[in-house]
Amino acid sequence: MELYDTEEQQVEAIKDWWKENGKSVILGAVIGLGGLFGWRYYQDSVTTAQETASESYSKAVQQLAENNTEGEAALQAFxxxxxxxQYAVLAALQLAKVQVEAGExxxxxxxxxxxxxxxxxxALSSVITFRLARLKLEQSDFDAALAELSSITDxxxxxxxxxxxxxxxxRKGDSEGAYTAYxxxxQAEDVSQTLQMKLDDLAK
Incomplete structure (x- = not known):
């Protein structure tokens, strides 16, 4: 660092430095502040969009519960x-549930x-894949159902x-394979209450 003999020299040095670098400093500050406020604006926009989507999702699901025909159309529109x-993904799950219940x-x-x-x-992907497997079982598309299950690694x-x-x-007629799977x-922690009944039926 340079040492200045007098305050006047210090002032002159500052003036000279500012002439050379002042514009860059101002530009950097503007860009920095612009980036800061831009990022905050982006975050606020994202938050607002999420809140709006959440509210619209809640209304569409409520409408589905009150009136299936109009509700399905409203949920599909959402x-x-x-x-x-991701609210659209959740809405699709809700709509699929109603359609399954209707045999569609x-x-x-x-x-x-x-x-x-x-x-x-x-986590959501595992839920969807499991439901796909169950639905394909209902359609007797056994191999496709097994393929869906094999992709769940959680x-x-x-x-x-x-x-x-x-x-x-x-359902495929493989009782031995079914017993082994049961x-x-x-042995798993998420064992169902109906599993023992299935095992007992196969043991008869």
């Missing part, structure tokens, strides 16, 4: 308008397939996956 939001399996399958492709959330699902695998194999499911 999905189409918010297809990049192909429509429900399309909703679940879209939901699976639209989410990167591993250990917390191991019991449910093994039990559903047993259900699929049983025994495997019995």
């Amino acid at each position: 999905i189409d308008a918010n297809n990049e939001s 399996f192909d429509e429900a399958l399309a909703q679940l397939e879209w939901a699976k492709s639209a989410t990167e959330d591993q 250990e917390s699902w191991s019991g449910r996956v093994a039990e559903l695998k047993g259900d699929i194999l049983l 025994v495997e499911a019995q």
Whole structure:
């Protein structure tokens, strides 16, 4: 660092430095503050969009509960308008559930397939994949159902996956394979209350 003999020299040095670097400092400050406020604006925009989507999702689900026909249309409209939001994925799950209950399996399958492709959330993906497997079982598409199950790698699902695998194999006529899958499911922490009944029925 340079040492100045007098205050006047210090002042002159500062003036000279400012002439050379002042514009850069101001520009840097403007860019920095602009970036800060821009980031805050972006975050506020994202938060607002999420809150709006959440509110719209709640209204659409409520409408579905009150009136199935109009509610389904409202929920589908919400999905189409918010297809990049995770709320749209949740809405698709709700709509698929109603369609399954109405026996509209192909429509429900399309909703679940879209939901699976639209989410990167591993936990949610496991839920969707499991429902896809159950639905394909209902359609007697056994091999496709087994393929769906094999893609679930989350250990917390191991019991449910093994039990559903047993259900699929049983429907395919593979009683021995079903029994093996049920025994495997019995070792998991997420064992169901109906599993023992299934094992007992096969043991008869």
